[in-house]
Each structure stands twice: as C-alpha cells, then as structure tokens.
Amino acid sequence: MLQIHKTYVVDENQVPLAVQIPIVEFEKIEEILENFGLAKLIDEVADEDHLSGEDARNYYQSLKANHVES
Template identity: 70%
Template sequence: MSAAIMLHIHKNYVLDENQQPIAVQIPITEFEKIEEILENYGLVKLIEEIEDEKRLSKEEALKYYAALKAKNVES
C-alpha cells in the first residue's frame, strides 16, 4: 500500500516592473527534496523500461543513472 505524501512548497514570487510574476524562489532544502523525488521517479521508470531486457537491481540502476548524470554534466 502506498501513501501519497504532499510536499508543501514555500514559494516567493519574483515580479517584473509591471508586477507580473516571472519566477519563483523556493528554499534550497525544498528544491533538493523535489530533485530527490524526481530522481527516484526516474529510477523507477528506468527499471520498468528495461523489463524486456535483463532487469536491473536497485544498485545497478543507481550506478547506471549516475553514469548518465555524469555524461550529461560533461556535455
């Protein structure tokens, strides 16, 4: 059984000279939590995608993801 956890995000809107919102600032800890959630979601999807091939363990998926992330940083 999985429970949905709602993450409360404290937002500060950045406005332009016409008082129109152009950006949002959030605390770094909340940004890092969002990043972690997205990375975990991506790992789950990666594991599911290769169902037809050899299924990756969590450790293998983490290594593969780290390699992809490093490759993207180098680009």
C-alpha cells in the same frame, strides 16, 4: 504531499518572472524526480536480458581498466 513555500519574483508591472523556493525543498524535489526517473528506467528494462552479477563485475572492471589514465 510536499508543501512548497514559494516567493514570486515580479517585474515593475507585477508580471511574475520567477519563483524562489527554499533550497531544502528544491533538493527534495530533485530527489523525488530522480527516484521517479529511476523507477521508470527500471520498469523499461525489466523485460530485457540482464547480466549476471559476475558478468556485470567483469564489465565494470573492464570499463575502469580502459578509462584510467597512466
């Protein structure tokens, strides 16, 4: 499990206001959340119809062609 080194920020009454964590640990948490979200999305669309590789390439090319400023 990921160990998180926390520093608590408190007010004058010692009421916790925030938590600071090292940027490296924050970036790891972001990566974990993104991977989890991607896995959930893959699971959700697993039963849907899929484009063939060629159809996907053609669709991507049409998006590029329609969104490039001249």
